[in-house]
Amino acid sequence: MTVVQDGIRDRAGLERKLAITSFNVDPGRAHIRIIDHDVCLQCEFQQCINCCPAACYTPQSDGRVIFSYEGCVECGTCRIVCNEFHNVEWTYPSGGFGVQYRFG
Amino acid sequence: MQDERVDVIVVGAGPAGAAAALELARAGLEVVVIERGAYPGSKNVMGGIIYRQPTEQLIPEFWNEAPLERAMIEQRFMMLTETDSIGGVFRTEQFAQEPHNAYTVMRGDWDQWFAGKAEEEGAFVIPQMVVGDLIWRDGRIDGVNTGGDEGDLHADVVVIADGANSLLAQKAGLHDGWSPKDQALISKELIRLSREQINERFNVRDGVGVAMEIFGQSTAGLLGYGFIYTNDETISIGTGAMLQDLIDSGLNTNDILNDFKAHPSIAPLIEGGETIEYTAHLIPEGGWKTLPTLYADGALLVGDAAGLVNPLNREGSNFAMISGKLAAQTIIEAKEAGDFSAAQLSRYRELLSDSFVLKDLHKIRNLTDFAHQRPHLFNEVPELLTNVAREYLTVDSVPKKDKQKKMMNMILSQMPPRRALDDAINGLRAFFG
Numbered sequence: 001m002t003v004v005q006d007g008i009r010d011r012a013g014l015e016r017k018l019a020i021t022s023f024n025v026d027p028g029r030a031h032i033r034i035i036d037h038d039v040c041l042q043c044e045f046q047q048c049i050n051c052c053p054a055a056c057y058t059p060q061s062d063g064r065v066i067f068s069y070e071g072c073v074e075c076g077t078c079r080i081v082c083n084e085f086h087n088v089e090w091t092y093p094s095g096g097f098g099v100q101y102r103f104g
Numbered sequence: 105m106q107d108e109r110v111d112v113i114v115v116g117a118g119p120a121g122a123a124a125a126l127e128l129a130r131a132g133l134e135v136v137v138i139e140r141g142a143y144p145g146s147k148n149v150m151g152g153i154i155y156r157q158p159t160e161q162l163i164p165e166f167w168n169e170a171p172l173e174r175a176m177i178e179q180r181f182m183m184l185t186e187t188d189s190i191g192g193v194f195r196t197e198q199f200a201q202e203p204h205n206a207y208t209v210m211r212g213d214w215d216q217w218f219a220g221k222a223e224e225e226g227a228f229v230i231p232q233m234v235v236g237d238l239i240w241r242d243g244r245i246d247g248v249n250t251g252g253d254e255g256d257l258h259a260d261v262v263v264i265a266d267g268a269n270s271l272l273a274q275k276a277g278l279h280d281g282w283s284p285k286d287q288a289l290i291s292k293e294l295i296r297l298s299r300e301q302i303n304e305r306f307n308v309r310d311g312v313g314v315a316m317e318i319f320g321q322s323t324a325g326l327l328g329y330g331f332i333y334t335n336d337e338t339i340s341i342g343t344g345a346m347l348q349d350l351i352d353s354g355l356n357t358n359d360i361l362n363d364f365k366a367h368p369s370i371a372p373l374i375e376g377g378e379t380i381e382y383t384a385h386l387i388p389e390g391g392w393k394t395l396p397t398l399y400a401d402g403a404l405l406v407g408d409a410a411g412l413v414n415p416l417n418r419e420g421s422n423f424a425m426i427s428g429k430l431a432a433q434t435i436i437e438a439k440e441a442g443d444f445s446a447a448q449l450s451r452y453r454e455l456l457s458d459s460f461v462l463k464d465l466h467k468i469r470n471l472t473d474f475a476h477q478r479p480h481l482f483n484e485v486p487e488l489l490t491n492v493a494r495e496y497l498t499v500d501s502v503p504k505k506d507k508q509k510k511m512m513n514m515i516l517s518q519m520p521p522r523r524a525l526d527d528a529i530n531g532l533r534a535f536f537g
Contacts (some may be wrong), residue, residue: 007355007356008356008358008359009356010268010358010359010362012129013358013362014356014358015356017293017379017382018382020379020380020381020382021381021382021383024142025206031157032485033430034202034517045351045354047350047351048352050352050354050355050356051289051347051350051351051356051357051410052356053289053291053357053358053384054377055290055356055358062364073383073384073385074147074266074271074385075289075385075386076269076287076386077287077289077347077384077386080282080283080284080287080347081267081284081347081351082348083283083284086113091271092140092234092271093234094234095140095231095232095233095234096140096142096231096232096248098147099146099147100141100146101145101146101147101148101149101211101212101381101383102146102212102381103210103212103213103294103338103380103383104146104148104149104150104152104210104211104212104215104381104383
């Protein structure tokens with residue numbers, strides 16, 4: 001079995017932190033999308049995984065990457081770090097949806 | 105909103121957008137502010153400190169009514185190694201007296217209050233609405249589309265204040281996107297403690313507080329810094345590093361934050377506190393060298409969307425507010441002239457150039473390059489300074505003269521004179537511009 005290299009040391013802890021942050025998830029639309037999952041196979045470092053501050057990118061055993069939008073804080077990091085393959089389609093969630101910081 | 109037309113549309117109700125709207129509404133212009141969040145501030149993050157003097161230029165004596173946490177009276181600088189720390193403190197009672205110098209604020213509260221002030225002046229703030237695209241007519245920007253046929257709103261000028269991730273600046277052709285070298289990523293936790301605990305742990309009293317900037321292991325040795333700010337009944341603790349360095353190191357910002365929180369010099373400050381929010385945000389730190397075009401036919405670019413941040417002096421919200429104010433001034437003049445062309449709106453760039461905003465960005469234009477070329481400043485230097493301090497303070501019956509020699513050797517072996525001189529000369533150049 002392939003060992004998946006996860007750039008996030010404490011993924012579970014980060015997910016627990018994010019459970020405290022407020023989100024108003026849009027059930028109808030993912031505002032960010034990996035355009036072509038096969039393109040990620042050519043990407044040596046897959047920096048989206050370790051750079052995402054909300055652990056939204058998860059490495060798969062087949063070398064591909066899965067993105068889950070529900071806990072996304074809309075920072076834009078993935079849009080900028082996927083600068084070799086430009087494989088992230090990045091938009092804002094619809095009005096009022098997405099992360100909802102109470103304090104910021 | 106079909107075929108509706110106003111004087112100005114502001115996209116984004118953060119400090120830059122709200123400041124522009126406030127000034128425009130005061131001058132009697134019809135202004136609509138479109139905010140994608142559930143309320144102004146709901147997408148926004150900063151350390152975060154608001155400065156009194158620039159804010160007062162927009163709202164005199166705001167401190168009597170604004171949602172403020174504590175007035176900052178003490179600044180601490182620290183460097184961390186894996187186990188040790190070294191640093192310095194400045195504290196003044198002058199900053200405890202009105203008018204104060206700076207305050208900690210919660211952006212959720214602050215941005216709502218500040219956008220509310222723009223509303224009081226007559227601006228119309230629409231939350232929960234996303235601007236999808238700009239409307240172009242005869243080669244100039246003529247408004248925004250918020251989705252569908254009904255979603256067109258026209259205006260003489262669109263103020264682009266949509267933050268660090270500005271999609272509209274790119275759509276307006278004002279710049280072609282940020283690189284990982286231009287943006288820092290910060291992660292931050294808000295930790296609840298009692299007011300008394302904060303007062304005791306930070307040696308302060310009700311209403312006043314401490315700001316700390318911390319280098320070295322607070323960012324795993326990457327270019328950037330960690331910070332701790334005291335709020336009324338919470339502590340803000342965070343870490344920020346350049347995206348390119350996060351890519352190169354393979355580190356995750358939250359893992360760095362956890363190590364920072366667990367450092368023996370830091371952990372006692374937050375011990376027993378409950379994390380009530382985790383946030384992360386980009387800060388555009390490319391500065392002068394990546395400054396986009398700031399105006400187009402029918403549009404102006406303000407705040408983070410324009411990359412107006414001074415990372416050295418931890419200033420951004422004041423740059424945002426003043427850029428919004430100067431954008432408003434530009435538009436008011438353009439309205440009088442009946443001309444909203446890029447040539448007329450280029451006045452904004454002149455006003456910014458005459459203000460501290462672009463003067464300061466120009467002054468520190470080489471700083472990021474300076475620091476980037478010298479990773480030892482964030483690794484070996486904290487190590488060296490703590491080693492020397494430990495040697496100096498260790499009482500071990502070694503004659504002081506021998507001790508001095510040993511300390512000198514430590515310095516010379518880790519910091520050869522040529523390197524120290526190079527750091528000093530280039531550092532002074534980078535700092536003093």
